[in-house]
Amino acid sequence: xxxxxxxxxxxxxxxxxxxxxxxxxxxxxxxxxxxxxxxxxxxxxxxxxxxxxxxxxxxxxxxxxxxxxxxxxxxxxxxxxxxxxxxxxxxxxxxxxxxxxxxxxxxxxxxxxxxxxxxxxxxxxxxxxxxxxxxxxxxxxxxxxxxxxxxxxxxxxxxxxxxxxxxxxxxxxxxxxxxxxxxxxxxxxxxxxxxxxxxxxxxxxxxxxxxxxxxxxxxxx
Amino acid sequence: xxxxxxxxxxxxxxxxxxxxxxxxxxxxxxxxxxxxxxxxxxxxxxxxxxxxxxxxxxxxxxxxxxxxxxxxxxxxxxxxxxxxxxxxxxxxxxxxxxxxxxxxxxxxxxxxxxxxxxxxxxxxxxxxxxxxxxxxxxxxxxxxxxxxxxxxxxxxxxxxxxxxxxxxxxxxxxxxxxxxxxxxxxxxxxxxxxxxxxxx
Numbered sequence: 457x458x459x460x461x462x463x464x465x466x467x468x469x470x471x472x473x474x475x476x477x478x479x480x481x482x483x484x485x486x487x488x489x490x491x492x493x494x495x496x497x498x499x500x501x502x503x504x505x506x507x508x509x510x511x512x513x514x515x516x517x518x519x520x521x522x523x524x525x526x527x528x529x530x531x532x533x534x535x536x537x538x539x540x541x542x543x544x545x546x547x548x549x550x551x552x553x554x555x556x557x558x559x560x561x562x563x564x565x566x567x568x569x570x571x572x573x574x575x576x577x578x579x580x581x582x583x584x585x586x587x588x589x590x591x592x593x594x595x596x597x598x599x600x601x602x603x604x605x606x607x608x609x610x611x612x613x614x615x616x617x618x619x620x621x622x623x624x625x626x627x628x629x630x631x632x633x634x635x636x637x638x639x640x641x642x643x644x645x646x647x648x649x650x651x652x653x654x655x656x657x658x659x660x661x662x663x664x665x666x667x668x669x670x671x672x673x674x675x676x677x
Numbered sequence: 678x679x680x681x682x683x684x685x686x687x688x689x690x691x692x693x694x695x696x697x698x699x700x701x702x703x704x705x706x707x708x709x710x711x712x713x714x715x716x717x718x719x720x721x722x723x724x725x726x727x728x729x730x731x732x733x734x735x736x737x738x739x740x741x742x743x744x745x746x747x748x749x750x751x752x753x754x755x756x757x758x759x760x761x762x763x764x765x766x767x768x769x770x771x772x773x774x775x776x777x778x779x780x781x782x783x784x785x786x787x788x789x790x791x792x793x794x795x796x797x798x799x800x801x802x803x804x805x806x807x808x809x810x811x812x813x814x815x816x817x818x819x820x821x822x823x824x825x826x827x828x829x830x831x832x833x834x835x836x837x838x839x840x841x842x843x844x845x846x847x848x849x850x851x852x853x854x855x856x857x858x859x860x861x862x863x864x865x866x867x868x869x870x871x872x873x874x875x876x877x
Binding site: 458459462463466469470473529530533534535536537538539540541542543676677 | 723726727728729730751752753755757759760761762763764765766767768772776777779780781782
């Protein structure tokens, strides 16, 4: 357990410290959200219709930004050997990295999402749900993304490869997350969407560390 | 702990690097691994650490007369010191030493002691990208000193160090051997301590 916490703290520090992409991802998110009115026009009704969906696409894309360095920097400088020979199995290493990715990367983005949704004409009463969905969906984005980052280890242009591997797996998160918010806005039952979002995210937490650990072993050997 | 390598064959990229390799490293013994570039010294160290699966043969760890579970021995009884130091360029030497040593299970007092032994105090506040190769190596050696483990697997451990520090690290290695530890080091220059040679 102490090994897990030691690694988690170090990953947080790497994500937030210099060279980390957490704030950069928030800036990117703001930029994408700001482009939308320029593309679809400033008509409030039209914006409110596309708002939740666009906010979710921006969230998915912003998550991608900080993924490339997650395993790559440890792979390049030999630190991954140390992690592989550590006190906790590689599956737990992947879990710690995924959780840190969520805390450092998705939490700030989840805070930015209600703001973006509001600016895009989303209903104020939908904001708590927007935040909760972004936080829960961020868990799925982080863990599926971490798996993609591990799979792309050692590949040239790994960042693009991660995006190609990971974006199709993001589809359910976008469908359920944006779907729940849209259902809420339309006055329909939004709980099934949120429940499916949670289920997919938790399944990602439970399953992807095994795939990530296998990918790391493969990259090291 | 005794390391026993039997009839080992390792291949990289479809090419056999060596086969039929057998040797043992007894407690208190240093083994100097020599061979031309690309002869498989690094791969042998990584295979012993469990990072590479050998094509053939066995790697065993024994304590006294009883065999040890390989994964457990690897996680808690050996240090692998590759030719890269695994230091993050944007973190300070203090943070990186603390992480590496804690990750290996070293208590805080032992980390402070390692700082003294390796004279790391003046470096601690610096980001590791500002350190020279020799200083980085000393920092990476910190975890070996702070978290005592029986077997040190070292890949060119002395290459970046100056003459004074080669001597100092030699003394550290001698102390490790005197305490019943063993060392397997891939080298081009002879080690500053008595060592049995194994040629690939």
